[in-house]
Amino acid sequence: MMYYRKALELQAFLDMAKDEVLMKGYKAAESVSDENSKSERSLWAQCQAVADMKFTYVVSCQQYGNQKRSSDVRAKDILDLMIKHPSLRVAYIDEVELPGKEKKKVYYSTLVKASLTKAENSEEEVPLDQIIYRIKLPGLAILGEGKPENQNHAIIFTRGEGLQTIDMNQDNYLEEALKMRNLLQEFLKKRGTRYPSILGVREHIFTGSVSSLAWFMSNQETSFVTIGQRVLAYPLKVRFHYGHPDVFDRLFHLTRGGVSKASKTIHLSEDIFAGFNSTLRQGSVTHHEYVQVGKGRDVGLNQISQFEAKVANGNGEQTICRDIYRLGHRFDFFRMLSCYFTTIGFYFSNMLTVLTVYVFLYGRLYLVLSGLEEGLTTGRKFAHNRPLQVALASQSFVQIGLLMALPMIMEMGLEKGFSNAVSEFLLMQLQLASVFFTFSLGTKTHYYGRTLLHGGAQYRGTGRGFVVFHAKFADNYRLYSRSHFVKGLELLILLVIYQIFGSSYKSTVAYLFITFSMWFMVFTWLFSPFLFNPSGFEWQKIVDDWSDWNKWINNRGGIGVSDEKSWESWWESEHEHLIYSGVRGIVAEVLLSLRFFLYQYGLVYHLSITKKTQSILVYCISVLILLVVLLAVKIVSLGRRRLGAQVQLVFRLIKFLVFAILLSILIVLFVVVHITVLDIFVTFLAFVPTGWGILQIAQALKPLFKKTGLWSWIRSLARGYEVAMGILLYVPVTILAWFPFVSEFQTRMLFNQAFSRGLQISRIIGGHRRDKLSRAKD
Numbered sequence: 001m002m003y004y005r006k007a008l009e010l011q012a013f014l015d016m017a018k019d020e021v022l023m024k025g026y027k028a029a030e031s032v033s034d035e036n037s038k039s040e041r042s043l044w045a046q047c048q049a050v051a052d053m054k055f056t057y058v059v060s061c062q063q064y065g066n067q068k069r070s071s072d073v074r075a076k077d078i079l080d081l082m083i084k085h086p087s088l089r090v091a092y093i094d095e096v097e098l099p100g101k102e103k104k105k106v107y108y109s110t111l112v113k114a115s116l117t118k119a120e121n122s123e124e125e126v127p128l129d130q131i132i133y134r135i136k137l138p139g140l141a142i143l144g145e146g147k148p149e150n151q152n153h154a155i156i157f158t159r160g161e162g163l164q165t166i167d168m169n170q171d172n173y174l175e176e177a178l179k180m181r182n183l184l185q186e187f188l189k190k191r192g193t194r195y196p197s198i199l200g201v202r203e204h205i206f207t208g209s210v211s212s213l214a215w216f217m218s219n220q221e222t223s224f225v226t227i228g229q230r231v232l233a234y235p236l237k238v239r240f241h242y243g244h245p246d247v248f249d250r251l252f253h254l255t256r257g258g259v260s261k262a263s264k265t266i267h268l269s270e271d272i273f274a275g276f277n278s279t280l281r282q283g284s285v286t287h288h289e290y291v292q293v294g295k296g297r298d299v300g301l302n303q304i305s306q307f308e309a310k311v312a313n314g315n316g317e318q319t320i321c322r323d324i325y326r327l328g329h330r331f332d333f334f335r336m337l338s339c340y341f342t343t344i345g346f347y348f349s350n351m352l353t354v355l356t357v358y359v360f361l362y363g364r365l366y367l368v369l370s371g372l373e374e375g376l377t378t379g380r381k382f383a384h385n386r387p388l389q390v391a392l393a394s395q396s397f398v399q400i401g402l403l404m405a406l407p408m409i410m411e412m413g414l415e416k417g418f419s420n421a422v423s424e425f426l427l428m429q430l431q432l433a434s435v436f437f438t439f440s441l442g443t444k445t446h447y448y449g450r451t452l453l454h455g456g457a458q459y460r461g462t463g464r465g466f467v468v469f470h471a472k473f474a475d476n477y478r479l480y481s482r483s484h485f486v487k488g489l490e491l492l493i494l495l496v497i498y499q500i501f502g503s504s505y506k507s508t509v510a511y512l513f514i515t516f517s518m519w520f521m522v523f524t525w526l527f528s529p530f531l532f533n534p535s536g537f538e539w540q541k542i543v544d545d546w547s548d549w550n551k552w553i554n555n556r557g558g559i560g561v562s563d564e565k566s567w568e569s570w571w572e573s574e575h576e577h578l579i580y581s582g583v584r585g586i587v588a589e590v591l592l593s594l595r596f597f598l599y600q601y602g603l604v605y606h607l608s609i610t611k612k613t614q615s616i617l618v619y620c621i622s623v624l625i626l627l628v629v630l631l632a633v634k635i636v637s638l639g640r641r642r643l644g645a646q647v648q649l650v651f652r653l654i655k656f657l658v659f660a661i662l663l664s665i666l667i668v669l670f671v672v673v674h675i676t677v678l679d680i681f682v683t684f685l686a687f688v689p690t691g692w693g694i695l696q697i698a699q700a701l702k703p704l705f706k707k708t709g710l711w712s713w714i715r716s717l718a719r720g721y722e723v724a725m726g727i728l729l730y731v732p733v734t735i736l737a738w739f740p741f742v743s744e745f746q747t748r749m750l751f752n753q754a755f756s757r758g759l760q761i762s763r764i765i766g767g768h769r770r771d772k773l774s775r776a777k778d
Contacts, residue, residue: 053159057088058111060154062146064092065110068129082114083127089113090129091154093141107137111157133157145459148262148270155259162187163250165259170203170245171294179291186288187249197283198275199247200239202226203295212431212750213532214299219428221297223411226289233287236338240275240285245293248274249283256281266321268457269314272343276323280330301436301532302471302479308440309447309483310460315347316451347448354445357518361494362595368501369602405433431749432531438521439484439528446483454585456577469534473545474552476529477726478563478570485725486692488525491518493599493685500682501606530733532750537736537743546730553723571718575699589700596693600626603686607679626687629662630694630717692721 059078067075082088094108111133116125141153151165162184166172186199203225208218225244232239253259253274261273275285298304318324324344328336341349367373405425412421451457477485495515502511512519530536555561557568564570578589604610604622669675698705698714705711736742 052087055087056157056159057085058091058154058157059088060091060150062092062142062150064090065094079114079127079129082112082129083116086114089132089157091157093137093153094134107140109133109135109137109141109153109156111154144262144264145267145270147459148260148267151260152258152262155254158250161250163248163253163259164245165248166245166293167243167295169296171206171296172245173292173294176291176293183247183288183291186286191284191286194282194284195249196286197249197252197278198241198285200229200233200241200285200287201245201247201291201293202229202287202289203244204292205297206294207296207299210299210751212428212433213301213304213436214297215431216428216433216436217297217299217304219408219412219424221295223407227411227414228407229287230289232338232342233285236335236342238335238339238342239287240272240279240343242275243271252283253278256283265455265457266317268317268459269311272314272318273323276327280323280326300469300471301529302475304440305443305479306460308443312347312444312447313451313457313460315344316448317455317457319344319348319452347444350441351445351449354441357491357521361491361498361518362598364498364502365494365598365602368498369598369606373502405437434520435524435528435531438524442484442487442521442525446487450577453588454577454581456580470536470541471529471533472548473726473730474549475564476533477549477729480529481722481725482574484525484529485729488522489725489728490689491522492526493689495519495522497599497603497685500678526729527732530729531746534747534751535743537733537746539737539740542734542737549726549730553719553726567719567722568715571715571722575702578700579702586700590697593693593696593700596689596696599689600686603682607682608676609674609679622686626690629687630691630713691717695721 061078064075064078066072067078078090082090089111090113091109091111094110096106096108098104098106110131112129112131115128115130117128118125135156137153142149155163183199183201187196189196203221205218205221208215229239229244248259257277259274260270261267261277262270267273278285298307324339327339331339364373405428408428409421409425412424416424447457495518498515499511535541552565553567555566555568557566557570557572561569563573578586581589600622601619604618605614610618666680695714695718698710702711705714
């Protein structure tokens with residue numbers, strides 16, 4: 001260990017020393033006697049040999065072989081790294097095509113290092129990668145998830161008894177390398193009756209100063225990797241492995257299934273299964289805070305959401321996996337509860353929180369539309385319900401966003417003091433931390449619930465980029481349409497109906513107090529992607545985004561057309577998980593979609609022209625009207641598909657006739673039946689969710705609708721809904737973009753000073769470029 005530490009110190013000094021210092025050392029070495037020179041060189045060689053024996057640094061680059069064959073610049077960058085750091089080794093899967101007619105491919109697990117070779121007919125040394133080991137594989141190693149398979153094929157090239165797994169977004173510090181000896185000694189210390197099998201270490205998040213979102217994620221992650229991991233390890237004893245730079249007992253894990261599991265889909269969160277496996281096989285996981293490793297977290301909302309979607313999908317798969325089942329049966333009662341609430345229970349509780357909002361609003365909708373609420377409010381027992389109103393109103397102010405920030409406050413209080421924790425918490429609220437965490441709640445709930453119902457979890461590459469960039473409207477729509485926008489609009493319709501027909505709260509103030517948290521959730525889910533988007537309210541960006549949105553929504557899909565290019569391709573892939581979910585998933589989707597038909601059934605009996613009757617004929621007529629509207633959509637879609645390219649005049653005439661007929665029906669209803677404007681609005685609230693329910697059921701029963709020839713009509717109806725939803729979201733953002741101070745306020749409040757200054761400079765440069773282009777055109 002002493003030689004190992006000296007070697008680390010010497011290696012660190014050589015890496016950080018300047019060229020001038022090294023040259024002085026070389027000159028001084030030349031000036032000493034031969035005996036001293038030989039002894040110094042011998043000592044250096046011994047230190048280097050000991051360091052190489054005790055420490056190897058293997059980077060598993062899955063695509064390095066393909067990058068070399070395609071002369072990718074990234075392959076040269078990897079080679080330059082190996083030249084700069086001679087102890088660095090790179091492992092990759094090499095694909096070789098054998099000669100012959102069959103063109104059979106052979107796969108090798110390969111380890112390379114850098115070497116300098118003299119070129120032919122020249123004295124220059126050319127950097128090349130030299131193969132150290134080459135192991136023939138029975139086939140392609142990437143059978144399951146990419147990252148764990150990448151670890152599994154490269155782990156054979158490591159040496160020693162301790163194995164530290166470190167991600168590419170993590171970075172060690174010089175002083176932490178000097179503590180490695182102390183950390184490795186922890187393997188020799190018993191924790192209870194067992195020696196540790198995984199040594200957990202904390203992380204230092206260094207990306208918190210980029211933006212408010214990066215600050216929120218940095219504080220949240222810091223609380224999780226310090227106080228959270230400390231409590232999980234002791235006294236709860238349910239700490240596992242969470243993608244941290246933990247050190248594994250290599251011999252223990254190589255003989256017990258490896259450091260991660262790689263089955264397709266089920267092991268999407270492959271890292272935690274290393275902890276599951278270690279615990280189930282009588283291992284012990286600890287946590288040590290005197291060692292830390294730097295880590296870069298996601299800094300943009302889209303990156304954060306994709307990461308949280310991947311983790312939520314992974315927890316959904318963990319819920320139905322056999323590892324959690326075995327842990328639950330082998331733990332004692334208190335350890336089982338600790339395991340539940342620190343793994344899948346957190347996501348299950350988030351899902352119950354959102355479901356509670358749905359149950360509350362649908363329960364109120366039933367009471368309002370059935371007339372029970374009016375009957376209850378006139379009774380004596382319900383006349384004095386002020387305590388119930390106070391209880392409901394008080395919970396509205398305890399936002400889930402505030403509760404999510406509670407662990408961060410405790411962590412900041414422990415490390416910085418109570419006064420600093422309170423001041424930072426208030427500053428976070430001013431920078432809309434509650435908005436972010438409430439939006440994050442929707443992401444976790446959607447992807448966790450969808451995985452439980454239908455499965456189909458998939459890896460989502462976030463990129464972990466450090467650059468904060470403006471996301472286009474179409475990108476935000478693709479990412480958040482099903483997880484936030486649809487659900488937010490559904491809750492919005494429920495709240496509006498409850499406000500129109502509800503009678504249990506005499507004053508509007510009582511209604512706002514009770515439904516405040518729900519309105520907050522609705523507007524958070526609908527507009528957070530634009531609020532946290534850099535230059536989200538800049539007018540030129542808004543115009544460009546609208547052009548890009550129109551191009552995307554109108555492009556036809558097909559084979560080879562990506563989701564980013566066409567709405568049709570995205571729409572087909574968005575409900576692809578329903579095809580493979582099985583009968584149980586399809587039945588669940590159909591049953592859940594039936595809730596949308598409650599709107600139509602209840603609201604048509606509350607129109608001014610139907611209040612005096614409760615006949616089933618009223619509902620039948622409403623269904624007939626809905627079918628007429630859908631038939632009009634079908635006619636327009638047929639005209640567009642068959643006549644749009646040849647006879648544009650006929651197509652426009654068909655649209656005009658459809659519009660004229662619908663307008664005539666509306667005028668007759670106003671004049672003859674004396675329908676009111678409120679009735680028109682209520683009818684709209686009744687029919688829009690019904691059409692969406694038809695779309696959901698059609699997507700679940702896609703093979704049936706394709707056989708009947710109705711799938712093209714379903715696609716046209718879906719496109720109409722997407723366009724309407726996009727306009728509904730786009731209009732408020734456009735109105736705010738008319739006022740320049742909104743964009744300035746957003747930039748200064750949500751991003752750091754350096755980014756704000758860079759954004760101003762980019763606007764000035766962009767303005768000059770546009771002026772030059774316009775002058776050139778003139």
